[in-house]
Amino acid sequence: MIKRSFLFIALLLWSMSKGFGQQKFEKEYRINSEDVPSAAINFIQKITDKKRLKWVAEESQDGKTIEAKFYKNGTKYSVEFDKQGQLIDIEILISVSNLPASEKVLLEKTLGNEFAKFSIRKIQKQFKNITFDQIESFFNSKENKDFDTYDFEVVVKGKSKDRFELYELLLSKSGALLKKLKFGPQNSLNLQF
Amino acid sequence: MIRGLLTIFILFVSLSLSGQSSCESGFLPKVILSKKYNNHIKWIHSIESRTDVFSDSFKIQHHLIDLSSILSVKTDLYQVFNIGYILRIRSNTVIHRTFQHYNIINEFESSQLAHRFAFEQFFELHIPIYFRGRYRLHYQKPLNGDRIDNREFYFKLGNEYLWDFRSNKLEIRLTPYFGYQVSQKDRIEFGLDYRTVKLNDNNLWFRTTWYISI
Numbered sequence: 001m002i003k004r005s006f007l008f009i010a011l012l013l014w015s016m017s018k019g020f021g022q023q024k025f026e027k028e029y030r031i032n033s034e035d036v037p038s039a040a041i042n043f044i045q046k047i048t049d050k051k052r053l054k055w056v057a058e059e060s061q062d063g064k065t066i067e068a069k070f071y072k073n074g075t076k077y078s079v080e081f082d083k084q085g086q087l088i089d090i091e092i093l094i095s096v097s098n099l100p101a102s103e104k105v106l107l108e109k110t111l112g113n114e115f116a117k118f119s120i121r122k123i124q125k126q127f128k129n130i131t132f133d134q135i136e137s138f139f140n141s142k143e144n145k146d147f148d149t150y151d152f153e154v155v156v157k158g159k160s161k162d163r164f165e166l167y168e169l170l171l172s173k174s175g176a177l178l179k180k181l182k183f184g185p186q187n188s189l190n191l192q193f
Numbered sequence: 194m195i196r197g198l199l200t201i202f203i204l205f206v207s208l209s210l211s212g213q214s215s216c217e218s219g220f221l222p223k224v225i226l227s228k229k230y231n232n233h234i235k236w237i238h239s240i241e242s243r244t245d246v247f248s249d250s251f252k253i254q255h256h257l258i259d260l261s262s263i264l265s266v267k268t269d270l271y272q273v274f275n276i277g278y279i280l281r282i283r284s285n286t287v288i289h290r291t292f293q294h295y296n297i298i299n300e301f302e303s304s305q306l307a308h309r310f311a312f313e314q315f316f317e318l319h320i321p322i323y324f325r326g327r328y329r330l331h332y333q334k335p336l337n338g339d340r341i342d343n344r345e346f347y348f349k350l351g352n353e354y355l356w357d358f359r360s361n362k363l364e365i366r367l368t369p370y371f372g373y374q375v376s377q378k379d380r381i382e383f384g385l386d387y388r389t390v391k392l393n394d395n396n397l398w399f400r401t402t403w404y405i406s407i
Contacts, residue, residue: 024304026340027338027340027342027343028338028339028340028342029337029338029342029345030337030338031203038364046291056338057341062337119335122302157270161372163232164269164270165270165271174304178313185270185271185298186340186386187341187380187406188271188273188296188298188305188307188405189225189227189237189404189406190349190372190380190382191296191298191305191331192265192273192294192296192307192309193237193239193263193309193404
């Protein structure tokens with residue numbers, strides 16, 4: 001029994017370490033609306049104007065998804081669907097200066113624990129497990145009130161050990177680290193020579 | 194937007210060429226080979242040739258060849274210092290050039306902007322050393338998605354200003370290119386390289402560059 005528990009804990013720790021130290025793989029490419037599942041199209045048509053919409057397929061370590069990217073009232077939204085057109089999440093691009101002070105403190109505390117130095121390059125609020133009625137009222141009401149639960153997807157230039165690297169982190173509203181992926185800047189050889 | 198930039202380029206070149214006093218054009222094929230030693234250091238070699246197609250009259254002839262070797266040091270995630278040497282062989286003339294570049298790259302949501310500040314020293318037999326200062330701006334945008342992935346095309350626009358301290362003349366270059374990311378290790382670019390000095394000495398080159406990482 002003790003042996004089994006030890007093995008289970010060892011496996012758990014190993015899988016956690018793998019999860020927190022992964023390299024980010026992501027490939028995005030534009031797709032036509034004809035290649036988008038009808039469920040996703042119907043969903044999007046109810047919340048935004050079709051003219052300013054970009055459909056993108058995204059392949060990552062989590063599989064293939066389809067995203068609708070659009071601006072509404074000056075804010076950038078990404079609505080992510082699975083291959084069948086079922087909603088996965090909604091991401092809203094925000095600026096650090098617009099974060100409530102309490103949330104900013106929690107995020108910076110977690111990032112401070114992870115990195116010796118850091119700068120936030122991009123931050124998005126990520127909404128999951130929300131009903132269609134909630135979403136429709138969010139997009140179509142004038143108040144644009146936040147949902148109660150959300151996470152933050154943060155892109156950080158962070159220094160751990162002796163050098164800076166780029167990371168994508170998923171943090172809960174309370175600042176708990178849920179996911180950490182490392183990735184590199186784009187190849188810039190052709191911009192230098 | 195890309196269509197608009199190309200239209201501006203064509204108009205600019207047409208206007209410049211219409212009031213020309215001299216004009217040269219041809220091909221500039223180039224191969225750049227880069228080897229990464231660690232996260233900070235790369236060693237880069239390149240070979241570039243110039244073939245004239247038009248120089249006062251139509252005539253295809255090999256003009257020169259440039260061989261270069263560059264040590265590239267990454268000083269930050271988005272800043273690179275390059276120090277290098279170019280050997281230019283033109284007919285019976287050999288020109289040695291040393292240079293220092295400082296590159297600052299800005300990555301945005303779906304585009305990149307790169308600044309390059311350069312200083313060059315020229316060494317020729319029987320001619321005193323002379324210098325050139327350069328500043329170049331490059332804008333790059335994928336034609337598909339937010340990042341340039343394998344087997345995807347992108348657009349790159351460059352604008353460079355070169356000051357020759359010997360002749361006290363400013364040269365301006367405008368370079369619209371299309372690129373194709375073949376794989377993680379190589380990409381190909383093709384496009385135009387327009388160069389002008391005081392708008393009456395004009396060169397228009399068709400350039401192709403193959404970037405290879407090993």
